[in-house]
Amino acid sequence: MPAIVSQTYRMLPVGDLEPHPDNPHHGDVDVITESIAKNGFYGTVLVQASRMRIIAGEHRWRGAKANGLEQVPALVIDVDDETATRIMLADNRTAEYGAYDDQVLAELLRGLDDLDGTGWSDDDLNGLLADLDSGIEIVADAPAERRTAVAAAGDDDREERVRPRIDLDDEDDLDDDDAGEDEAPPPPRPKAGLTADLLLTLTAAEHDEVNALLGRIRARDGDASTAQIVLAALRAYAD
Numbered sequence: 001m002p003a004i005v006s007q008t009y010r011m012l013p014v015g016d017l018e019p020h021p022d023n024p025h026h027g028d029v030d031v032i033t034e035s036i037a038k039n040g041f042y043g044t045v046l047v048q049a050s051r052m053r054i055i056a057g058e059h060r061w062r063g064a065k066a067n068g069l070e071q072v073p074a075l076v077i078d079v080d081d082e083t084a085t086r087i088m089l090a091d092n093r094t095a096e097y098g099a100y101d102d103q104v105l106a107e108l109l110r111g112l113d114d115l116d117g118t119g120w121s122d123d124d125l126n127g128l129l130a131d132l133d134s135g136i137e138i139v140a141d142a143p144a145e146r147r148t149a150v151a152a153a154g155d156d157d158r159e160e161r162v163r164p165r166i167d168l169d170d171e172d173d174l175d176d177d178d179a180g181e182d183e184a185p186p187p188p189r190p191k192a193g194l195t196a197d198l199l200l201t202l203t204a205a206e207h208d209e210v211n212a213l214l215g216r217i218r219a220r221d222g223d224a225s226t227a228q229i230v231l232a233a234l235r236a237y238a239d
Contacts, residue, residue: 007075025092032063038117056091103215
């Protein structure tokens with residue numbers, strides 16, 4: 001089994017520490033500085049005991065200096081230069097293999113009052129939401145057009161009439177022989193084995209909420225399709 005490296009927790013003056021001269025990683029110190037200003041300094045800096053050299057956490061140390069902190073918490077380990085270099089490289093590299101669940105990330109960011117100190121901006125969030133494929137299309141809001149019945153063939157003087165509304169709950173309407181005289185037949189339902197598109201008209205706010213809800217459902221139940229989620233919701237609402 002791998003050994004646990006012997007380490008000592010200490011509060012060290014920021015001026016007693018120095019960055020590793022061969023550290024190839026360059027982070028965004030301004031973002032880290034903002035995070036420390038908003039959230040405080042948390043965690044530790046990893047330090048090589050023999051040289052008081054920072055092995056991991058250099059940019060957090062720089063952020064602490066920029067915020068005027070006089071001390072930082074540190075884990076001090078006694079390792080040789082080669083091991084210190086290996087740990088430094090591994091610490092930088094392993095962080096790059098991570099990935100985000102964009103749906104969950106977007107929901108977390110949208111749940112905050114502001115994004116200060118998170119390292120994320122409103123533009124980042126907007127771009128994230130734009131990239132998410134919810135399967136629901138935004139269309140422009142527009143009033144419905146009046147639908148008219150076409151005049152009978154050969155009756156040029158007859159004006160087009162507004163299609164009458166039929167109340168499906170009124171049996172008298174259904175029994176009226178004249179009630180659908182000029183009605184166009186309803187669109188046919190899709191045949192078995194075929195699919196049909198369902199277009200929903202949503203406001204921008206409703207679209208964002210739908211995206212967030214779909215993300216929560218998929219995080220809980222797996223990669224269900226949008227159609228399956230909508231159908232399940234309609235069944236539950238109807239019951």
